[in-house]
Amino acid sequence: MVKGTMGRGTETRSERARGAILRALHRAPGPVGAARLAEALAGMGVDLRPRAVRYHLLHLDRAGLTRTVDRRHGRVLTDRGGDEVLRAGAADKVGFIASQVDDLGYRMTFDLRTGAGSMVVNVARIDERDLPRSIQQIEPVVRARLGMGSRLILGRAGERVGDCAVPYDCVAFGTACSVAVNGILLKYGIPVVSRYGGLLEMAGGRPVRFVELLEYRGTTVDPLAIFIRAGMTRVLAAARTGDGLVGASFREIPAVAVPDVRRIQREMQRHDLGAILEIGRPSRPLLDIPVQEGRAGMIVLGGLNSFAALQESGIPVLIEPLAGLADIAGFRSFRDIAVFGRRQSPMID
Secondary structure, X not given: OOOOOOOHHHHHHHHHHHHHHHHHHHHOOOOEOHHHXXXXXXXXXXXOOHXXXXXXXXXXHHOOOEEEEEOOOEEEEOHHHHHHHHHOOHXXXXXXXXXXXXXXXXXOOOEOOOOEOEEEEEEEEEEHHHHHHHXXXXXXXXXXXXXXXXXXXXXXXXXXXXXXXXXXXXXXXXXXXXXXXHHHHHHOOOOOEEEEEEEXXXXXXXXXXXXXXXXXXXXXXXXXXXXXXXXXXXHHHHHHHOOEEEEEEEEEEEHHHHXXXXXXXXXXXXXXXXXXXXXXXXXXXXXXXXXXXXXEEEEEEOOOHHHHXXXXXXXXXXXXXXXXXXXXXXXXXXXXXXXXXXXXXXXXX
16 A cells, blocks of 8 residues: 555554545446545545545555546546555455445345335356356256346446446346345344355255355455355255255344344245245244344345356356346346347257
8 A cells, every 4th residue: 555654653544544445446336536435435434524535545646546537527446556455455354245235235225115226236247158058057046046036137248237347248147136135124124234154055945054154244255255266056956956055144133023024025025036045033043053132043045146056067257246236127037038048049948
């Protein structure tokens, strides 16, 4: 990070502020001005006024980490700035995923009562030539209801899915992220604590136990993405036979809210958003995972499971979890996407 010229304590604060600004720009879908950056930083727990943000941006400009697009739209990261974010120390990024979960769940606007609004999405980019084969692999996962419903976004070259641009010669799938469950419940005044992401063993189509767990507040990378990239999932097997390992998360809700959450779960299923797999009893362990007194456990299937099927099939895929927000109106039924895939290639039957 760029070094300051003042005393050691002030220098450390400046470095932290500039690091936070770089991360905020990295998460932004486009150019951002100082006022909007100050708002984004507040959501990250960094209290800086727009004037202070402008001061730090000047230093970042001089260091070649940011550049001005124009006075109206603000700044973006340079390639060097993007590299700086990726090289940031792990200690600085611990808890980043947990804060991103909270941030996106709060900002999404989807409302079950109207069926409209924005949804948290995961994105997977593939070579457009792999589209027909990818649809074949995703289909059993959708049929087995191992993700966040059967509606997806299909983005083509030059379009955006969430915060992700689709490059030339690529297509992108967007799935509803399981973090949307947090956002939906929050709209009803029900807070959710995301504790773990893990690998859930399925037997006969039913959850048996978690075989791997990572705490959201102790990781710098989305837990389910880690397991997928490591080749540890068996989502296709679970979809085809009922036995396998799928991505899922363990969350906690207030015990008094369990009846309301069960009612909302049924409503979500009617909207094709049936990701809540199990809701535990108040103050009792769920699949041997203890919960705090006055809370209940909840198991939510991962929206990344469809993308795990691509990885398991050997299809080159770039997975972007928690890839921003997308309007629910842009989601299409998987059947429509499969029809498009058949037009691309007669090989699908």
